[in-house]
Amino acid sequence: MNEGPDTEVDDTAVRTGGEREALPDAHAERERRLYSTIISSTPDLVYVFSLDYRFLFANEALLRMWGRTLEDSIGKRLLDVGYEPWHAEMHEREIDQIIATREPVRGEVMFPHAELGPRLYDYIFVPVLGPDGAVEAIAGTTRDVTEMRQSEQHQAEAWAAEAEARQAAEEAVRVRDEFLSVASHELRNPVAAVRGAVQFLQRMRAADALSEERLGIYLEHLETSSRHLVRLTDDLLDLARLQHGRLPMRFETEDVASLVRRVASDARWEGHQVRLELPEAPVEAVVDSTRLTQVIENLLDNAVKFSAAGSVVTVRVASAADGVLMDIKDEGIGLGPGATDEIFDPFRRASNASAAQGLGLGLSIARQIVEEHGGRLRAESPGEGMGTTMHVWLPWRPVQEEGA
Amino acid sequence: MRKTRVLVVEDDPAVSFILVDGLGFEGFEVLHAVDGLQALDLLPWPPDLILLDLDLPRLDGRGFRRAQLETPQRDIPIIVLSGAQLDSVADDLKAVAVIRKPFAIEELVATITAAAERA
Secondary structure: OOOOOOOOOOHHHHOOHHHHHHOOHHHHHHHHHHHHHHHHHOOOEEEEEOOOOOEEEEOHHHHHHHOOOOOOOOOOOHHHHOOOHHHHHHHHHHHHHHHHHOOOEEEEEEEEEOOOEEEEEEEEEEEEEOOOOOEEEEEEEEEEOHHHHHHHHHHHHHHHHHHHHHHHHHHHHHHHHHHHHHHHHHHHHHHHHHHHHHHHHHHHHHOOOOOHHHHHHHHHHHHHHHHHHHHHHHHHHHHHHHHOOOOOOOOEEEEHHHHHHHHHOOHHHOOOEEEEEOOOOOOEEEEOHHHHHHHHHHHHHHHHHOOOOOOEEEEEEEEEOOEEEEEEEOOOOOOOOOHHHHOOOOOOOOHHHOOOOOOOOHHHHHHHHHHHOOOEEEEEOOOOOOOOEEEEEEEOOOOOOOOO | OOOOEEEEEOOOHHHHHHHHHHHHHOOOEEEEEOOHHHHHHHOOOOOOEEEEOOOOOOOOHHHHHHHHOOOOOOOOOEEEEEOOOOOOHHHHOOOOEEEEOOOOHHHHHHHHHHHHHHO
16 A cells, blocks of 8 residues: 655556566656657646545646646645645545545536636546555546537537427417317308208208298208308408408597497397496597407407306496507406416417307407507406406507508 | 107207208108207117217217217217317217218218118
8 A cells, every 4th residue: 555645756656567667668768758748748637646635646737727837736635736625525535435446436526727717627536456456546537528518508508499499389380280170170060051951952842842931941041151151251361361460451530439339239249238338428539440340249259158148248438548448348257377368369269268169269350450550458357267358458549550 | 660760969050950950851850969968868768870069068979979888878879970070080989980061961861871770
C-alpha cells in the first residue's frame, strides 16, 4: 500500500507495475514520450489521486482549468486547489468507495473553469491495481460535456416542440373527422326521409293505394325534411365562408329590440317560456339585420335545445355607453369549467351536449357574425345543470377592421 | 298467413313516419319505439325482427342490443339502419344485416323478408 504524503510525481502509478524493470531504457523512454504527448495534448482532464486523496498527477488541460501550475498542485488535496468543500468531500468519498470495491465511479458535476466559467463535466475514476490486486492509486479522466448536453437539450426541446405540433395537428384532424362523421350522419336522416318518402309514394301510386290524405302527410314530411336539409346546408356553407373570412355583410341602421321581438315570436320556441326584457325606446345600431337575426335565432335555439321544455329563457336588451348589450339566459344544462370557450369551436360541443341533434355550428357562426360587427359574444355559466347566459355586445356601428 | 312483425327503433320523426307507414303498406305489421328503453318495453310483444337505429336518446342502439341479449327475446334478429359508418357494426352487434341511410326500399324490404324467413 502507498501510505503517507507523496509529493513526488509518481507516474508509475498509471502503469502496470511489474513490467517496468523488464523494459529496456530506450524503449521505456520512447513510451514515456508517447504517453506524455497524448496526455498533455488531450482536451480531456487526466489526473491521478493517491489513496489519501492527493493529486499525484494533473495534465495540462486540468492545470489550465484550475489556472494553476503543476508544482503548485501536486501533493495537494481537492480543497487545497480550490474545490468547494461539498465537491471535495464528494470526490474523496468516491475514492473511498473505489478502494473498497475496486469498481470505477462515474458522475457528472459543474465546476468553474478558470477561463471559460462554469462548465459541466463528465468524469470517471478508475482503480489502478497493483500486482497483488490491491488498489494503489485512482486514475481519473474528465470531459467537458457542456456543449454536448446543451445540444442534447436543444435537440430534446426541438423534438418535444415537434411532437407537440404533431399532436396538435393530429388532434385537429381527429376533431374534424369526428365533425364530418356527425355532419354526414345528420345529413343522412333528412335525406333518408326524402328518399324513403319518394320511393314509398311511387310504390303506393303504382299499386293505386295512394289516398289524398296519405299524400298530404308524406308531402308535409317531405317539406319538413327538405327544410331541415336547407338549414344544415346553410350552416355548412356559412361555416366554410367563415373559415375563409368571407361572410358578406350589409350594414344598415336597425332597431335591435324589434329584431329580438320578431325572432322571439316564432313558433319554434313555443315549448319554452321566452321572456323579453326590452327598453321602450328603440335601440338603434348599424347592423346586418339578416345576420343579426341569425345570431338571435342561433342563441335562442341553443338555449331551448339545452334546457327542459317549459323552462324560462330570458332575452334582455339594453343600451350602454359604447353599444348594445343583449343577454340570453336559460335554465338548462349549463357548462362545466373550461367549456365556455370550447362551445364556440365549430367542430366541438361541450361534453354534456354530445347527445344533441344538429351540427352544433350555431354558436360558432353566431360568434363570427358578432365579431364581423366588431362586437363580442361570450358564454357564462355557474356550472353544469345551472343554466347558461350568452352575453352579446355590439358597438353602435361596426368597427372597420384593417383592410376590410 | 300471419304478417311479419317489425319493431322500428328510430328517433327521427320523419324517418320514423316513413318507415312505419311505408312498411305497413308493404305488408308488415309495424311497432315503433323512439329509443332503446321504449324498445325494451315492447319486447314482450315479440317482433319477428328489429330494425335498429344506433344514435338514439336515453338508451342507444348498442345499449339496447346488449340489454336485449339478456332478455328471453334474445334470439330476435336485428337489422341495423343507421347514417353512421358501419364497418364493424354487424359483427359487434351480431346483426343479420346492416343498411346505411339513405336506404333503397326494395333492398330494405328484401332484407327484412329474408331475415324474418330465416329466423
